[in-house]
Amino acid sequence: MLKILKNPDFIDGIYNYCDSWCERCAFTSKCMNFAMRKYKENIETDPQTGDSLSEVFRQTTDIIKQIIEAKGISWEEVVNQTEPETPQVDPHKEADKHQNVRTAQEYTHLYGSFLKNEQGFMKGKGVEFQNDLNKGIISVDEAEEALAQIEDAFEVINWYQSLIYIKIRNACQLFFEENLSDFMVEYYTGKAKLTLISIDRSIAAWLVLQVHFPEKVNKITEILFQLEKLRRQIEKDFPNARKFVRPGLDE
Ligand code: SF4
Numbered sequence: 001m002l003k004i005l006k007n008p009d010f011i012d013g014i015y016n017y018c019d020s021w022c023e024r025c026a027f028t029s030k031c032m033n034f035a036m037r038k039y040k041e042n043i044e045t046d047p048q049t050g051d052s053l054s055e056v057f058r059q060t061t062d063i064i065k066q067i068i069e070a071k072g073i074s075w076e077e078v079v080n081q082t083e084p085e086t087p088q089v090d091p092h093k094e095a096d097k098h099q100n101v102r103t104a105q106e107y108t109h110l111y112g113s114f115l116k117n118e119q120g121f122m123k124g125k126g127v128e129f130q131n132d133l134n135k136g137i138i139s140v141d142e143a144e145e146a147l148a149q150i151e152d153a154f155e156v157i158n159w160y161q162s163l164i165y166i167k168i169r170n171a172c173q174l175f176f177e178e179n180l181s182d183f184m185v186e187y188y189t190g191k192a193k194l195t196l197i198s199i200d201r202s203i204a205a206w207l208v209l210q211v212h213f214p215e216k217v218n219k220i221t222e223i224l225f226q227l228e229k230l231r232r233q234i235e236k237d238f239p240n241a242r243k244f245v246r247p248g249l250d251e
Contacts, residue, residue, distance in 0.1 A: 011248035017190040091176035098172045103230040104165040156205040160198040168195040192238035199231045
């Protein structure tokens with residue numbers, strides 16, 4: 001466990017601003033979060049390790065305790081800290097009614113209704129490709145490439161649609177918190193950047209679908225409009241987000 005935590009190859013905090021799509025991530029060997037997850041999975045699947053989850057948690061607490069005490073703060077002080085006073089403004093409520101969060105929610109609904117109403121259209125595309133192949137209009141390679149593009153576009157849209165809502169809500173909620181440290185201001189700026197990147201990638205994926213499904217242009221345009229609106233709002237509300245450099249990922 002300590003060996004994992006002390007790996008010098010790790011990029012500090014990379015997992016704070018990533019899209020959590022580890023299967024597609026080029027930084028798994030530099031990510032403490034990924035290493036910890038693998039370690040936990042190994043413990044759960046291998047009874048021979050002799051290590052248990054409660055032991056992992058105990059070790060983690062010990063390590064945090066050591067880090068805190070190394071900074072000159074007593075562990076007892078941290079444990080006995082009183083709850084902060086309830087703020088005048090409730091950041092959760094403010095976030096829920098913020099235009100960015102509402103627009104993100106609307107995008108999620110649009111995405112859901114698009115999938116629900118268009119369930120058969122992928123099947124239809126398969127039949128269309130088959131007919132075009134039979135007529136010699138397209139080659140097997142072209143059909144395979146088009147299907148791969150469509151599949152990838154769906155995966156991207158699907159992955160980011162929930163992330164967009166979760167990350168922008170998180171950024172907005174922190175924005176309304178009082179007395180935030182510089183680190184936390186950076187943290188929510190980084191979350192806003194991650195949301196912007198998720199929107200950029202989603203827009204690119206929807207455009208791929210628009211090329212392959214010209215008959216759906218009206219619905220896809222409505223969705224693109226929603227994403228563009230959200231992208232502009234976030235850029236206005238978090239003016240430093242685009243400039244934020246995510247450790248490892250943007251360097
Ligand atoms: S940085 Fe990469 S490996 Fe680490 S949690 Fe994020 S996506 Fe997964």
